[in-house]
Amino acid sequence: MILTIRQWCLRMADDVRLLRWALVIVLLLQLLLAAAYLAYERHRLERFTVQILRNTSLLYAQMLEQTQSLVHYQCQILGNRILRGEAGVTDLQRAQTQSPWIAGIRVLDATGEVVDYAGHVPVAVAGSHAADDEQALKLDIYPNLYVLSLPGQADQDFGGLVEVQTLRGRQGQLLGSVQSFISNRRLNEQLNISLRRGFDLGQSGRIVVIDRKQSRIAFLAGMTSHGLQAGQQQNWQEPVLHATAYGEGVVRYHSSVDGSERIGVLTELESGAERRWMQVISIDRDEYLHSWYSQLVMLMLLFPLLALLQWQLAHVAYRNRRQRLQLAYDSRHDPLTGLANRRHFxxxxxxxxSEARRYGQPLSLLALDLDHFKRINDRWGHDVGDKVLVATAGCIRQALRECDLAARFGGEEFVVALPQTSLAAATSVAERIRARVSELRVDAGAEQISMTVSIGITGLHSEEASADAALLRADEALYAAKHGGRNQVCVRE
Ligand SMILES: Nc1nc2c(ncn2[C@@H]2O[C@H](COP(=O)(O)OP(=O)(O)OP(=O)(O)O)[C@@H](O)[C@H]2O)c(=O)[nH]1
Structure with a gap:
């Protein structure tokens, strides 16, 4: 596996097109990873936000319920005492000023006349004589809890929770009723205090209590948006619809108030037997995704830069490797003919x-020298001489196997090594080269010139550790071929 990867890397390092394709794939993978990370991060943030909304919702629901039952019992006891003549208006005033919730209390007798009052109770309920449960229901007064919302009222004191309790004596006779008012302003203030202690929903957090029975907003509080009032239910159709249609859960909706995309948590309030009240706590999507958007923008800016950097680095590495390979090749090859040079040979x-010695195999050496090359140079010039050298090198190369090595030692002198080749086989190779060279024709202007080559052959002796002595013998054989009349092959055992 590692070998295959290594081979692939090497192939890529040699082929720029392959390298580019690989880079494109790597960059696409990185893009996919970045997209997967962003999707995961968005999902994580949403889950985290829902958790916060749920906790806030529970906190607030608890606060609302506790407040209501606290006020309920406080007012019931006080109302009873006042109707029995055991307490007076000063007790009412003390209770109203001491409680952070109660904006007003009013005690009515059995005939519906106001006995005592303290603070402010909205006018809308003032005339409503909740002398008994039946009448209270007729006046749309929900047992224990009646949320008053006055459309168009800018002052939050005009909206809130109004509790109407019927007070009866020991024998069940009607004594009167007590009305207590918890204003939206007080609720909002208390809510903000508890939220500051608990979970910060930021600028866009909103709490809406919906009367499911009447499909309208009963209470509305923004963490900072004090301009929003209960009673503006015509703008709040979506949460109202969600709250009336579904039970507890998470909703995503488009707010028609400010056009924002919102995520909200629905919680049923325990108050009342009918579970009539539904609480929706919501937050603007842009707010909870704020950090996610920053990451998105960062990635969108950084990714092209990083991609460009990687692209450039890969290409620089590719060029460096090619240069290194070229330098290594140049240091081991003859620049004119492309054959091995002396050092490589x-x-x-x-x-x-050493391999031939170890395995007792024959190794033959050929020394080749063009005949009267100086004349070609002198007559046709060095360029034509070079052409002749290149053509001769081509002839030699064609006559060899892959395991053989041909080298140019300088000038018009070539050497060939033939591993695992006997002198007889080497002689036939040399003859083949000689014959081909003599058939060569090289263009020299309008004319074509021919050439011949002399070749000396020898074999490596079994006691010889290097090729030096054999090279000398091959030279001697070449010398003999030159003296024998050139264009011939001479063997020296
Ligand atoms: N064109 C060209 N000529 C070269 C190069 N290297 C050496 N020579 C020339 O090769 C010639 C070698 O000549 P000699 O050594 O006298 O041998 P020759 O003329 O081939 O005579 P014999 O070997 O005795 O047949 C010289 O003229 C060198 O200048 C080369 O790279 N290119």
Whole structure:
């Protein structure tokens, strides 16, 4: 596996098109990873927000319920005492000023006349004589809890929870009633205090209590948006609809008040037998996704930069590797013919000789020299001489196997090493080269010139550890070929 990856890397390092494709794939993968991270982060933030909304909702529901039952019992006791003549208006006033909730208390006798009052109770209830339960219901007074909302009223003191309790004597006779008023302003203040202690919903957090029975908003509080009033239910159709249609859960909706996308948690309030009240705590999507949007923008800005950087780095690395390879190649090859140079031949031959010795295999060496090359140079110039050298190198290369090595030692002198080749086989290779070179024709202006080559052959002796002595013998054989009349092959055992 690691080998395959390594091979792929090497292939990519040699082929720029492959490298680019690989880079494109890597960048696409990175983009996919970034998208997956953003999706996960968004989901995580949403879950976290829902948790906060749920906790806030529970906190507030608890506060509302406790407040209501506290006020309920406080007013019941006080109302009874006043109707029995055991307490007076000063007790009412004390209770009203001491309680952070009660904005007003009013005690009515059995005939519906106001006996005592303290603070402010909205006018709308003032005339309503809740002398008994039946009448209270007729006046749309829900037992224990009646949320008053006055459309168009800017003052929050005009909206809130009005509790109407019927007071009866020991024998069940009607004594009168007590009305207590918890204003929206007080509720909002207390709510903000508890929220500051608990969970911060930010600028866009809103709490709405919905009367499911009448499909209208009973109470509305924004964490900071004091301009929003209960009674503006025509703008709040969506949460009202959600709250009336579904039970507890999470809702996502589009607010028609400010056009924001909101996420909210619905909680049923325990007050009343009918579970009539539904609380919706919501927050603007842009607010809870604020940090997510920052990450999105950061990634959108950073990704192209990082992609460009990676692209450039990969290309620089590719160019460096190509240069290194080219330098390594140049240091081991003859620039004119592309054959191995002396240094490469010496390294290679050293290895080949020790292998031949170890395995007792023959190794033959050929020394080749073009005949009268100086004349070609002198007559046709160096450029034509170079062409002749290149053409001769091509001939030599064609005659060899992959395991053989041909080198140019300088000038018009070439050397060939033939591993696992006997002298007889080497002689036939040399003859083949000689014949091909003599058939070569190289263009020199309007003319075509021909050339011949002399070749000396020898084999590596079993006691020889390097190719030096064999190279000398091959040179001697070449010398003999030159003296023998050139264009011939001479063998020296
Ligand atoms: N064109 C060209 N000529 C070269 C190069 N290297 C060496 N020579 C020339 O090769 C010639 C070698 O000549 P000699 O060594 O006298 O040998 P020759 O003329 O081939 O004679 P014999 O070897 O005796 O047949 C010289 O003229 C060198 O200048 C080269 O890279 N290109």
């Amino acid at each position: 010496d390294e290679w031959a050293g290895q080949a000789c």
